Amino acid sequence: MNYNWDWNIFFKSTGIGDEIYLDWFISGLGWTIALALAAWAIALVIGGLLGVMRTLPNKWLSGLATAYVELFRNVPLLVQLFIWYFVVPDYLPEQTQVWFKQELNPMVSAYISVTLCLGLFTAARVCEQVRTGIQALPKGQANAAMAVGFTLPQVYRHVLLPQAFRVVIPPLTSEFLNVFKNSSVASLIGLMELLAQAKQTAEFSANIFEAFTLATLIYFTLNMSIMKFMGWVEKRVRIPGLMVEGGK
Amino acid sequence: MIRLTNVHKWFKDLHVLNGVNLNVHQGEVVVVCGPSGSGKSTLIRTINQLETISEGEIWVDGKNVTDPKTDLNALRAEVGFVFQHFNLYPHLSVLDNITLSPIRVKKMGKAAAEQLAVELLDRVGLAHKKDAFPAQLSGGQQQRVAIARGLAMQPKVMLFDEPTSALDPEMIGEVLQVMRDLAKSGMTMMCVTHEMGFAREVADYVVFVDQGQVVEQAKPEEFFSNPQHERAKQFLRQLRSH
Numbered sequence: 001m002n003y004n005w006d007w008n009i010f011f012k013s014t015g016i017g018d019e020i021y022l023d024w025f026i027s028g029l030g031w032t033i034a035l036a037l038a039a040w041a042i043a044l045v046i047g048g049l050l051g052v053m054r055t056l057p058n059k060w061l062s063g064l065a066t067a068y069v070e071l072f073r074n075v076p077l078l079v080q081l082f083i084w085y086f087v088v089p090d091y092l093p094e095q096t097q098v099w100f101k102q103e104l105n106p107m108v109s110a111y112i113s114v115t116l117c118l119g120l121f122t123a124a125r126v127c128e129q130v131r132t133g134i135q136a137l138p139k140g141q142a143n144a145a146m147a148v149g150f151t152l153p154q155v156y157r158h159v160l161l162p163q164a165f166r167v168v169i170p171p172l173t174s175e176f177l178n179v180f181k182n183s184s185v186a187s188l189i190g191l192m193e194l195l196a197q198a199k200q201t202a203e204f205s206a207n208i209f210e211a212f213t214l215a216t217l218i219y220f221t222l223n224m225s226i227m228k229f230m231g232w233v234e235k236r237v238r239i240p241g242l243m244v245e246g247g248k
Numbered sequence: 249m250i251r252l253t254n255v256h257k258w259f260k261d262l263h264v265l266n267g268v269n270l271n272v273h274q275g276e277v278v279v280v281c282g283p284s285g286s287g288k289s290t291l292i293r294t295i296n297q298l299e300t301i302s303e304g305e306i307w308v309d310g311k312n313v314t315d316p317k318t319d320l321n322a323l324r325a326e327v328g329f330v331f332q333h334f335n336l337y338p339h340l341s342v343l344d345n346i347t348l349s350p351i352r353v354k355k356m357g358k359a360a361a362e363q364l365a366v367e368l369l370d371r372v373g374l375a376h377k378k379d380a381f382p383a384q385l386s387g388g389q390q391q392r393v394a395i396a397r398g399l400a401m402q403p404k405v406m407l408f409d410e411p412t413s414a415l416d417p418e419m420i421g422e423v424l425q426v427m428r429d430l431a432k433s434g435m436t437m438m439c440v441t442h443e444m445g446f447a448r449e450v451a452d453y454v455v456f457v458d459q460g461q462v463v464e465q466a467k468p469e470e471f472f473s474n475p476q477h478e479r480a481k482q483f484l485r486q487l488r489s490h
């Protein structure tokens with residue numbers, strides 16, 4: 001095979017304005033990060049709440065959370081994305097619909113759809129991790145807290161959650177990494193995130209291998225940075241005297 | 249101070265408490281003993297409603313515990329509970345373990361709570377460990393901290409569920425010493441324990457429980473030297489043979 005390797009490709013003009021290919025990657029990376037962070041924030045807040053709900057004695061609340069998890073975990077991510085992007089907007093109020101479909105920059109409306117989709121999808125997974133983390137704590141902890149007269153919210157706030165939080169850091173790290181990987185579905189509805197930009201570069205320049213190598217390197221670096229960061233967090237909150245493994 | 253009248257408890261089909269009647273007056277120390285599975289833990293846990301009951305009444309400090317209108321949290325704040333497995337909060341330092349509930353439940357100021365905690369730690373001989381974490385302490389030390397944590401709420405009653413049975417033999421003494429001092433200071437106490445020496449020395453009377461019933465209730469010297477019921481005799485024989 002006669003392939004012409006050219007690593008300088010990223011500094012060459014794309015032929016559109018005075019952009020070089022590297023600019024495309026930077027812009028793509030920007031979207032990917034903005035998407036993943038926003039989706040992760042949604043997933044943490046909603047998933048955390050649902051996870052706590054699943055451990056509550058109230059059957060209605062825990063049932064509601066269980067239903068959520070079943071729904072969002074059993075429908076494939078892509079199907080959910082198409083629902084958020086193609087179906088949900090049709091059910092918005094008239095004015096919002098016009099705004100979302102016509103006035104809004106298509107890139108932004110795609111961004112909103114994917115962020116919601118990925119955030120709510122990941123929330124179901126975060127919920128399960130949080131629930132497992134809370135249930136893994138010895139029963140005696142809740143007992144001890146209740147025995148001194150704590151209300152249920154206080155039991156969670158001061159005793160259960162600080163411990164569960166430490167237990168769930170490793171599994172949540174891998175969920176966070178999944179958010180980055182899953183964010184590439186955005187390219188399917190036209191959001192020009194990292195993968196979409198790599199594809200576009202490959203098509204424009206015919207330097208397929210360089211384009212995807214760079215994209216791979218960027219994803220890899222992102223992942224490593226997150227792992228390093230979460231490892232640092234884990235170390236910072238480690239409980240003196242306890243073994244590292246599993247936190248208890 | 250504590251009164252149980254005709255208390256029944258079922259776990260599904262299992263009749264764990266079968267008509268228990270019991271009275272503990274202010275300042276009394278009562279030791280509860282009985283074979284494994286006889287319902288001792290369930291019994292003591294019903295007093296602060298960590299376990300609900302199916303039938304009967306429980307009164308603590310003039311309040312009907314089983315009345316839905318009773319503020320359970322306020323009641324529990326007045327009843328200290330020490331667990332077999334200590335149940336210290338592993339993510340908090342010894343000092344924070346002790347100050348957490350005075351600050352959060354009693355709304356005590358931080359400085360006052362810390363001063364109280366240091367006094368209590370001194371009382372259980374662990375003032376030098378205030379900044380340690382539970383996992384850095386021996387079992388005996390953890391249980392002494394747990395007792396200090398209970399006392400920090402300045403309770404009217406202290407309940408103990410086998411406080412020494414998870415400990416290595418050489419650590420039992422230090423915990424019993426703390427409990428002895430507490431008993432002598434006039435605290436009302438109910439202890440599930442098989443420590444006969446402790447019972448002899450500080451208990452006002454011993455309650456023997458078997459199959460969810462109070463089978464015998466007597467002064468310690470009478471109970472240990474001259475048990476009335478066959479099941480109590482058998483239980484004491486087994487206890488001594490260990």
Ligand SMILES: Nc1ncnc2c1ncn2[C@@H]1O[C@H](COP(=O)(O)OP(=O)(O)OP(=O)(O)O)[C@@H](O)[C@H]1O
Nearest residue numbers: 259262264282283284285286287288289290291410
């Ligand atoms: N949550 C529960 N659900 C069902 N059964 C239970 C529960 N807790 C206790 N039991 C049962 O109730 C009976 C009494 O238990 P309990 O723990 O009160 O006994 P105990 O006298 O404290 O025993 P031990 O000396 O082993 O601590 C046992 O048969 C036990 O298996």
Ligand SMILES: [Mg+2]
Nearest residue numbers: 288289290410
């Ligand atoms: Mg027991």
